[in-house]
Amino acid sequence: MAVPSVLTPQSEDFPKWYQDVVAKAEMADNGPVRGTMVIRPYGYAIWERIQSAIDGRIKLAGAQNAYFPLFIPESYLSKEAEHVEGFSPELAVVTHAGGERLAEPIVVRPTSETVIGEFMAKWIQSYRDLPLLLNQWANVVRWELRPRLFLRSSEFLWQEGHTAHASAEDASAYAMRIHLRVYNDFLEKVLAVPTFLGIKPPSERFAGATNTMTCEGMMRDGKALQMATSHELGQNFARAFDIYYQSEEGQAQLCFTTSWGASTRLVGGLIMAHGDDNGLVLPPAVAPWVAVVVAVREDEEILAACRRLHEELTHGGVRAQLDDGRRGSFGRRVTDWEMKGVPVRVEVGPRDLAQGLVTVVRRDTGEKFPVALSEVASLVLRLAEDIQRDMYQAATAFRDARTSDVTSLDEAIVAAQSGFARLTWDLVGEAGEARLKAEAMTVRCLQRSDGSIPANDLEEGLIAIIAKSY
RNA sequence: CGGGAAGUAGCGCAGCUUGGUUAGCGCGCCUGGUUUGGGACCAGGAGGCCGCGGGUUCGAAUCCCGCCUUCCCGACCA
Known part of the structure; x- marks a missing residue:
């Protein structure tokens, strides 16, 4: 048909295409305050389907929903050194309320490890109280420098899971379970987005975590998007918030905690993973109307x-x-x-x-x-079944066609202009990460050569997935 | 926060260089009619603190100063 395109074609200007789709499919508008977002009914209906699919999986994994406050005492943030350092630049802080200056400023939560840690400490007494498996659906605020609808808004909606365990092994196994059976299962079966699973290199870890796992999806322009993430927090937060339990032997022991989240960014990922020049393409499982x-x-x-x-x-x-x-x-x-x-x-x-x-x-x-x-x-x-399956296959074929195994950093930089590069982690190192940064690229994750998730970054023979990202 | 671009009707834009009737156009919206197998057409209509504040001037969308916001490219990041 000789009808002029309704949208800016992806090949012409991908970011413009994205904004056009968000506007014309009536997904969201910019809010009046910088970086805020109004989610319109059609966009929210998609989010509700995402929510219910993830929520069901979280409950199957044994976690229970709860709700913690939006406001956090500023002092909580500073109890974990790396955490406060990581989040300070993007905090929204309330200094006045009720017409008066507050004695202690209140932070609008950027994430809830700290408040939840405080309450875990109260609720956990015995090894019999463990594991404590909590989740909350909430909004959080991070004052981002460069906001984009769904992908990075000052306020966003998400689910954040927080758990406490008696041992590092149990914490690690649970984080892995969430990562595979909640996030990756959801991404494959519901969003029809194939992922690369792995751990973040130390430089990209969550502030205060000992290990961060990620699900990296590929968008139609070949860039990566972190679609969900799970953290092992070791005893860092347990130490900061005194989360102790009494063991069978009667000794006080520090807990091991985890946290994991997925946000409204998933809606942006959904748009960019499947959309074409005629607009959104929704997998039946998330479509408000099939x-x-x-x-x-x-x-x-x-x-x-x-x-x-x-x-x-x-x-x-x-x-x-x-x-x-x-x-x-x-x-x-x-x-x-x-x-x-x-x-x-x-x-x-x-x-x-x-x-x-x-x-x-x-x-x-x-x-x-x-x-x-x-x-x-x-x-x-x-x-509906065929489309769900075919979309996953098409997305997988697209991703694989744009993923190349390379043998040097130079080759990786070329390959990652338009897709993902897989390179031995040994060949990257700190100097390599700096070079990638200069090219606006990062190591998205480290995985074993068979694609499975390593326990830590010290394992031998790890592969780095290198790409530009959102 | 650095580099670039832009703010005029819901959206996209022209007008500004060279200040001067009542600020225009396309899309959308409303009314009526004809239409409907891939963005329909005709007629009539509604809708503007020209981003905000100050200045210059008889007179400012237009010139000057300051500020704010949005978008793109970076750094930060779910």
């Missing part, structure tokens, strides 16, 4: 058929939307549904209907099928 029934024109017979189909789909367990044609021309409405990334479109028009047919269209591939009215519901269910 199918939209579109009336080609406003006509009683057509509308009646649309309503029946919509009802049938809904009863069949498909989240379906009805487009009755009141909002303008067919072409315009189709363009809008494509922009929103609805996985399956069911087009009902007079020509097809005369033969008892409708046209079913896949958003991911653009394929169109003529389908008998009686078979629409079952086909949509099957297509």
